[in-house]
Amino acid sequence: MDNDEILWEGLKQGDKEMFLALYNKHYHSLLFIGLKEIKDSDLVKDTIQQLFLYLWEKKEKIGDAKNVKAYLVTSFLRKLTSDWKKSHKAYNFQIVWNSHYEVPLPTPEENLIKKDESSYLTKQLMNHIDTLPARQKELIILKFYEGLSYEEIVQKTGLSRRTVYNKIHEAINKLKLGIASNQHSHSAALMLLVTVMASSAMIAGNH
Numbered sequence: 001m002d003n004d005e006i007l008w009e010g011l012k013q014g015d016k017e018m019f020l021a022l023y024n025k026h027y028h029s030l031l032f033i034g035l036k037e038i039k040d041s042d043l044v045k046d047t048i049q050q051l052f053l054y055l056w057e058k059k060e061k062i063g064d065a066k067n068v069k070a071y072l073v074t075s076f077l078r079k080l081t082s083d084w085k086k087s088h089k090a091y092n093f094q095i096v097w098n099s100h101y102e103v104p105l106p107t108p109e110e111n112l113i114k115k116d117e118s119s120y121l122t123k124q125l126m127n128h129i130d131t132l133p134a135r136q137k138e139l140i141i142l143k144f145y146e147g148l149s150y151e152e153i154v155q156k157t158g159l160s161r162r163t164v165y166n167k168i169h170e171a172i173n174k175l176k177l178g179i180a181s182n183q184h185s186h187s188a189a190l191m192l193l194v195t196v197m198a199s200s201a202m203i204a205g206n207h
Helices: 003-012 016-037 041-057 068-088 108-129 134-145 150-157 161-181 187-205
Strands: none
Touching: 003 016, 003 068, 016 041, 016 068, 016 187, 041 068, 041 187, 108 134, 108 161, 108 187, 134 150, 134 161, 150 161, 161 187
């Protein structure tokens, strides 16, 4: 089983770190491919984010992928075409995906950068979490860093389940606002990670 297959299996199992690693690994290639077809960086970046968010939301239903990269590129280009048509109301635009589409191989320096991205994003996210009110910061750490369930957090803090749920979602909304107001090269990845947190919190809250 190669690295892509391991990360894909992690995604299916709901492993957020492996999901983010999969996103980081293929983000630059998808961005390169998208910008070769459409000179709209905002649309391309948004489509990448929406694709991975869809995969996370459907993680329990997606099947095995014989070639993860080919699956991601094909799905991405299909969605990019659809999104471009919707935004431009043009119906004569077509992207042709060829299995021999050439993507430049990353240099050793680029591989080193990508290897460090996950830990860098974790640090950046914690910087945003540090700006939250003390109680919201505590609950976010208990839920997403210590992996406690809502019931365990209720027992640990003495708060009601509804209060815990509400404060976590208030914290997530503040994180989104903070990331959106402080744009940098990793904002899309950070926003995706926070969106995944929101999705996980909602799913857990419904159980």
